[in-house]
Amino acid sequence: MFETIIEPRVSETDGAGHINNTTIPIWFEAGRNKIFEMFTPDFSFDNWRCIILHTTVDFVSQIYFGKNVAVKTWVEKIGNTSFILYEEIHQDGILCAKGNAVYVNFNLKTQQKEPIPDHIRQQLKKHMR
8 A cells, every 4th residue: 555645735625615526536646656656667758658547536524624634545456457546535534535546557659558567567466455
């Protein structure tokens, strides 16, 4: 599991006084940086490998400005060319949002999906839920 701490910003707070729902997918993506690094160590978009295919978000509890949140990211499943992540956001020890993201290992030059290399597969396995 990867854990990323995020400090909510005032600009992410909506008129109802909680963090806007459009912010949650952005925070989930921030929790994926270590996974992106496995596939593209230099973070070069010329060599980018992780292409998102699908994402879901379930809003469980409100999140507020003024208290940090923890984004927790696990690997749920590893396929031949794709993988599924399970993600949660917690504030004050309370589960506030959860979701999944499906990514494919994609070669931008050839415009084709490719098998996940064994060395990356082994790294992903270390973070299985």
